[in-house]
Amino acid sequence: MALTQVSSNKCCDGYQKVFEHDSSELKCKMKFGIYLPPKAESSKCPVLYWLSGLTCTEQNFITKAGAQQAASENGIIIVAPDTSPRGCNIEGEEESWDFGTGAGFYVNATQEPWKTNYRMYAYVTEESVSAFAPICNPIQCAWGQKAFSGYLGSDKSTWELYDATVLAESYSGPELDILIDQGRDDQFLSSSQLLPDNLIAACSKKKIPVVFRLQQGYDHSYYFIFSFINDHIKHHAKYLNA
């Protein structure tokens, strides 16, 4: 994988960089942000993957979340990929804000015309678990149903592979420790797009530990993420540096 450096800015004693590369999975050029803490100059550091949400590019997290301070202090590398293939000239890719460009939904699409490029599940890898205002049960909400029927087709059994609540119901892997922050004034919570209660119910049935913090007054913006990002970096550092 040949990498081209797009930018490099010193930040909190380390470097915030952006690289571009040709993705063999997605068959297009992709950018990602990577924060290298100062510790990375002299020793190996664990990597945390930040997966942004609808409409984001690799820029939103690296400019707005303010994660670099805690990453610098805890010696964590943060990789922030883009959220979908871009510029693939697929018919309809720019038509809606919640499907196509900026809305890859981290699935491997199986339907035309998406299946060649929209393979975000294969593109990203997730290590340890925490989340901000996640879409917890996409097969039960409007966003998820639109995305999954478009990318995966009408057979709903294929949708379940990408639904955290369904996955939790049948989980039998290593022990988890999940931290979720959710703004109580998040407009997408009240419009039933996020459905965290379903995930929590599934986790408690399976005795998967979840710390779910419903944060009064907070919405769905990066101001919410900025307010609690330090807690999440420390949560991951506890395991990644163990």
Place this chain on the structure above:
Amino acid sequence: MALTQVSSNKCCDGYQKVFEHDSSELKCKMKFGIYLPPKAESSKCPVLYWLSGLTCTEQNFITKAGAQQAASENGIIIVAPDTSPRGCNIEGEEESWDFGTGAGFYVNATQEPWKTNYRMYAYVTEESVSAFAPICNPIQCAWGQKAFSGYLGSDKSTWELYDATVLAESYSGPELDILIDQGRDDQFLSSSQLLPDNLIAACSKKKIPVVFRLQQGYDHSYYFIFSFINDHIKHHAKYLNA
């Protein structure tokens, strides 16, 4: 002054808001960001004014600088005005990135066609002093000469009112304590637009205390500001909460 709230997001236990108002000084609508720390709900808090640089709106600082955490902890309100009038339909206002829209240079313009709207000095008020990579001696650099000749005309004696180095040379006000951070790899430092050495020389002649920190490897971006913003908020809090 009637205020219209444009947005309000809970952030670090307080609120990051944006307001719009009709400015009588600038004769146009202006937006500004204001961060209200939680302490402001129950008691008076001091106000810090953040004046952004070339090309910025009120958004750059509030989304990228990460100042809210320290402002919340120190009980400081931060007001972040826009950097120029906008949409005044002045001929040439959109022609260059370093003059006109986004480049008000905090002067009261005296020249046509700018003098009606471009009165940013009157619009903003500054309390206590610190700076990131400032244009220290604008009458000696290309940016300043372009802006001042356009806004103020060819009589250079009128320029000196807006030049920190000239002002320091004749300063006789209350005691100051100036903190300046400057990236050593800032492209505008090496291209002689910022000239901090001239300001430092003037201050040391007048025995004005300046802490000037030349930060190795840092550039002119918000990643640089994000890295050191906490030190600046604390610097102001020391005096504002005294």
